[in-house]
Amino acid sequence: MSAMQSIQSLKCSSVYGPVKSWRFGNSLGIDPIGVVSTCSFNCVYCQLGKIQTHTNQRQIFVNTSQIIEDLQALAFDEQVDVVTLSGSGEPTLALNLGEILAIAKQLTKRPTVVLTNATLLKDPQVRHALKSADIVAAKLDAISSNQLQRVNQPVATINLPYILAGIEQFRGEYQGNLAIQTMVLSPWTTEMIELYIQQIQRLQPNEIQLNVPTRPRVLVRQLEARGNDATEFIPNAMHQLKCISTDIITALADTINCATNIPVRYRGVGV
Numbered sequence: 528m529s530a531m532q533s534i535q536s537l538k539c540s541s542v543y544g545p546v547k548s549w550r551f552g553n554s555l556g557i558d559p560i561g562v563v564s565t566c567s568f569n570c571v572y573c574q575l576g577k578i579q580t581h582t583n584q585r586q587i588f589v590n591t592s593q594i595i596e597d598l599q600a601l602a603f604d605e606q607v608d609v610v611t612l613s614g615s616g617e618p619t620l621a622l623n624l625g626e627i628l629a630i631a632k633q634l635t636k637r638p639t640v641v642l643t644n645a646t647l648l649k650d651p652q653v654r655h656a657l658k659s660a661d662i663v664a665a666k667l668d669a670i671s672s673n674q675l676q677r678v679n680q681p682v683a684t685i686n687l688p689y690i691l692a693g694i695e696q697f698r699g700e701y702q703g704n705l706a707i708q709t710m711v712l713s714p715w716t717t718e719m720i721e722l723y724i725q726q727i728q729r730l731q732p733n734e735i736q737l738n739v740p741t742r743p744r745v746l747v748r749q750l751e752a753r754g755n756d757a758t759e760f761i762p763n764a765m766h767q768l769k770c771i772s773t774d775i776i777t778a779l780a781d782t783i784n785c786a787t788n789i790p791v792r793y794r795g796v797g798v
């Protein structure tokens with residue numbers, strides 16, 4: 528296959544779905560990253576497989592004009608509840624994030640959601656761009672540096688205090704709906720729960736979303752896996768992740784809700 532053919536075969540729409548999201552309803556996805564998965568994390572459960580470009584350098588990956596064209600080409604479905612920026616990696620790496628949020632709102636007239644791993648929230652330009660999103664779901668899987676390294680595998684310059692400081696700063700400025708999204712991979716000790724609650728009390732999100740891995744992790748990049756909550760896609764090469772029981776996640780949600788008085792939504796196994 529020639530280089531040109533291979534680029535052509537990789538060309539894809541920056542708009543996908545809608546996919547059914549347990550958190551947001553029918554979600555139309557906008558992927559500001561494109562064909563090469565790019566993220567400042569390389570989470571052990573990432574459904575994109577091993578991240579291809581591990582970086583925290585911002586750039587334009589998909590031109591805004593391309594996203595406009597892809598949105599306009601869509602026969603817009605009335606069943607779409609929200610438009611979500613997610614897809615092939617960390618959306619805040621896209622330098623045109625603010626522009627994309629503005630045109631998504633203008634063209635779809637739907638609430639906009641950004642799913643972020645929160646590693647760039649210390650950057651004032653990122654916080655400014657995110658202000659126009661209706662909902663920001665910020666990932667917080669780890670309450671210790673060890674856990675961050677083990678679960679999220681960040682680029683070398685990113686550590687837990689830096690991430691927490693970014694979320695706190697963003698919370699102080701953001702008037703929209705801030706959710707903390709946490710993937711629970713194994714039962715937490717009492718000490719871990721207490722530490723998590725302390726962080727939540729400092730960060731004061733509008734809600735907490737606890738998740739468990741419900742799908743096997745693909746081992747190699749597959750574009751079809753970018754629908755964050757899609758349930759239909761079954762990859763060939765995959766790694767089965769252990770899952771904690773619904774009883775454990777329910778008890779954890781109750782404990783966090785009682786201690787913080789913040790709504791906790793969760794998805795158990797098979798839910």
Ligand code: SF4
Nearest residue numbers: 566568569570573644
């Ligand atoms: S932050 Fe999201 S896109 Fe990045 S590696 Fe983790 S799960 Fe994948």
